[in-house]
Amino acid sequence: MRLYTAEEMGRADRVAQEMGITGRILMERAGVGMATLALERFSPRRAVAVCGGGNNGGDGFVVARELHRAGVEVEVVASKETYRGDPEANLRVLRALGVRVVGPGGLEDALSGADLVVDALLGTGFSGEVREREAAMIRHINASSAPVLAVDVPSGVDGSTGEVRVEAVRADLTVCAHAIKVGCVVSPGREHAGRVAVVDIGIPPGAEVEPSVVLNDAASLAGLIPRTAEPAHKYSAGALLVVAGSRAMTGAAVMTVAGAQRAGCGIVFLVTAAGAAPLLDARLTEAIVEGAPEDAAGHMGEEALDAVLGRSERASAVVVGPGIGVGEGGRRLVEGILREVEVPVLLDADAITNLAGSGALARREAPAVITPHAGELGRIMGKGAREVSASRLRCAREAARRHRCCVLLKGSDTIVVEGERAAVNPTGHVALATAGTGDVLSGVIGALLSRGVDAYDAARAGAWAHGRAAQLWLEETGWPAESLVATDLLPHLPRAFAELLENSPEAEGPAAPGSGAG
Numbered sequence: 001m002r003l004y005t006a007e008e009m010g011r012a013d014r015v016a017q018e019m020g021i022t023g024r025i026l027m028e029r030a031g032v033g034m035a036t037l038a039l040e041r042f043s044p045r046r047a048v049a050v051c052g053g054g055n056n057g058g059d060g061f062v063v064a065r066e067l068h069r070a071g072v073e074v075e076v077v078a079s080k081e082t083y084r085g086d087p088e089a090n091l092r093v094l095r096a097l098g099v100r101v102v103g104p105g106g107l108e109d110a111l112s113g114a115d116l117v118v119d120a121l122l123g124t125g126f127s128g129e130v131r132e133r134e135a136a137m138i139r140h141i142n143a144s145s146a147p148v149l150a151v152d153v154p155s156g157v158d159g160s161t162g163e164v165r166v167e168a169v170r171a172d173l174t175v176c177a178h179a180i181k182v183g184c185v186v187s188p189g190r191e192h193a194g195r196v197a198v199v200d201i202g203i204p205p206g207a208e209v210e211p212s213v214v215l216n217d218a219a220s221l222a223g224l225i226p227r228t229a230e231p232a233h234k235y236s237a238g239a240l241l242v243v244a245g246s247r248a249m250t251g252a253a254v255m256t257v258a259g260a261q262r263a264g265c266g267i268v269f270l271v272t273a274a275g276a277a278p279l280l281d282a283r284l285t286e287a288i289v290e291g292a293p294e295d296a297a298g299h300m301g302e303e304a305l306d307a308v309l310g311r312s313e314r315a316s317a318v319v320v321g322p323g324i325g326v327g328e329g330g331r332r333l334v335e336g337i338l339r340e341v342e343v344p345v346l347l348d349a350d351a352i353t354n355l356a357g358s359g360a361l362a363r364r365e366a367p368a369v370i371t372p373h374a375g376e377l378g379r380i381m382g383k384g385a386r387e388v389s390a391s392r393l394r395c396a397r398e399a400a401r402r403h404r405c406c407v408l409l410k411g412s413d414t415i416v417v418e419g420e421r422a423a424v425n426p427t428g429h430v431a432l433a434t435a436g437t438g439d440v441l442s443g444v445i446g447a448l449l450s451r452g453v454d455a456y457d458a459a460r461a462g463a464w465a466h467g468r469a470a471q472l473w474l475e476e477t478g479w480p481a482e483s484l485v486a487t488d489l490l491p492h493l494p495r496a497f498a499e500l501l502e503n504s505p506e507a508e509g510p511a512a513p514g515s516g517a518g
Contacts, residue, residue, distance in 0.1 A: 001215050002179040003424065005211075007160065012178065013026060019206065019207060021204070023055070026201050027059055027087075028062060029199070030151075030178075033175070039070055044067065045072065047064070047074050053083065056121070056123025056152060057079070057120055059152070060118055060120025067118075079134070104137055116147055117144055121155035124160075129165045130156050130165070130167050138155055152175070153174060154169040154184075158189065160182055170192050171193055174197070175197050175199055176196065176198050178199075185413055185424050186392055186413050187411060187413045217426070221461045221500055222500050224453060225264075225448070239266060239316050239450055240449075241317070242271070242443070244272060246275075246299045247273055247276050247298025249324075250272075251323070251439075253276070254280065256439045258440070260446050261443075265451070268287045270287050270289045272289065274291035274294050295327075299325030300330070301332065302329055305333055305340075316344075322442060331355065334360070335355075344455055346369040346370070346371065347370045348371045348442040353380075361403040367406070369455050369458070373409075374392070377407070378395075381398065392411065393422065396417045397417050399417075429471060432470050436486025440466065444493065448462055468492075470484060473488050
């Protein structure tokens with residue numbers, strides 16, 4: 001499914017018009033398609049269309065006309081006294097049909113008794129803060145008990161970033177013209193959009209533009225997952241070194257290693273705090289566990305670097321961070337790994353927090369992936385978690401540029417950014433908002449890195465499979481999302497990867513040291 005920013009949609013629209021498809025035709029097709037969905041989903045008897053200036057309002061006028069033609073009692077609230085071009089022509093038709101049109105002052109009365117609100121107030125061209133007049137209209141819409149269909153993007157949501165300032169409509173259904181708008185899938189706009197649908201408005205293939213943000217789907221990711229081909233041994237299927245765990249945090253290491261194993265990694269080494277090693281060695285029967293020097297609190301510090309570097313010589317990727325603890329020793333350990341290890345490195349959890357104020361990540365030349373939640377990303381950027389959550393795409397892009405790495409910003413709308421490339425993952429679920437799921441994700445992505453997958457693609461595919469595993473668990477158990485625990489994902493990861501592998505070509509794993517069967 002294609003994602004467009006407001007600017008990209010505008011370019012596609014202009015090219016289509018240069019090819020002879022007029023704006024009036026595009027507006028007509030958009031409005032008719034949206035009205036059809038409104039009738040199918042809501043079966044309204046009395047609808048109110050709230051229409052702003054510009055083409056979004058024009059789309060709303062067409063929706064109102066089509067609802068009226070279908071026998072729905074319609075009232076239109078127009079935010080402007082005068083319109084021009086195609087919107088004006090469609091408003092003139094409404095008035096000729098006898099549809100009641102009122103100004104913003106009539107909105108509250110119009111909403112009384114409505115069983116559908118069509119939000120066509122601001123549209124994709126909007127960004128920044130909503131003016132008070134429109135903000136008051138949005139508050140009235142949100143206070144109504146009627147379901148809301150938003151035209152292209154809920155009013156108040158930045159269609160290119162998902163950012164929301166001051167006020168934004170909370171829609172039950174957002175119907176996008178031609179392509180899903182980025183703001184409908186990136187939080188906080190995602191939470192305002194409700195269900196999202198797309199209508200074809202007649203833009204031909206020749207008018208398409210290259211999107212700056214892509215939506216992960218199984219079809220586009222399938223070819224990225226390598227298959228282990230003969231002749232094969234455990235190293236050719238990927239060798240991952242996990243640096244995780246402490247005396248008080250053994251579970252993080254278990255879940256990271258298990259995630260990597262279920263994602264197809266041939267062999268996993270674990271370097272952990274010496275006090276935790278015996279327990280983890282007994283628990284992780286398929287992994288090679290080594291204890292490293294620890295401090296009085298049971299955390300690894302700079303003294304553990306030699307053990308890590310020794311094991312890294314046989315690894316094709318490294319995961320660092322889950323459960324290692326936070327402090328000066330941890331910072332020096334992480335900085336040493338970034339400086340000395342040349343294979344791809346993934347940093348998660350405490351490893352990210354330990355880098356607050358450090359320039360080690362930006363100085364690294366070899367591939368690196370970081371997988372923070374909003375709070376962790378904020379720590380390495382000098383921002384608060386709330387600020388990151390309000391501007392997720394913008395902050396992920398900024399962090400990727402500043403630290404010269406691939407950034408996976410966790411959330412139900414997990415975002416992956418590297419350089420100019422950006423993707424939004426659609427398989428995220430609130431069920432994943434529980435301790436340990438991030439550790440499993442680190443293992444999954446680490447396994448893909450160890451098997452030779454590019455950092456950006458490993459992060460995208462790992463996020464998709466991780467979220468899909470949660471969906472499969474929900475489908476199989478029928479239990480509430482709140483009941484999921486991180487280890488529930490493990491038996492479902494193979495099924496998630498099977499969906500990605502259905503059409504994947506056979507491919508050899510990466511060249512790696514070591515030999516032997518098993």
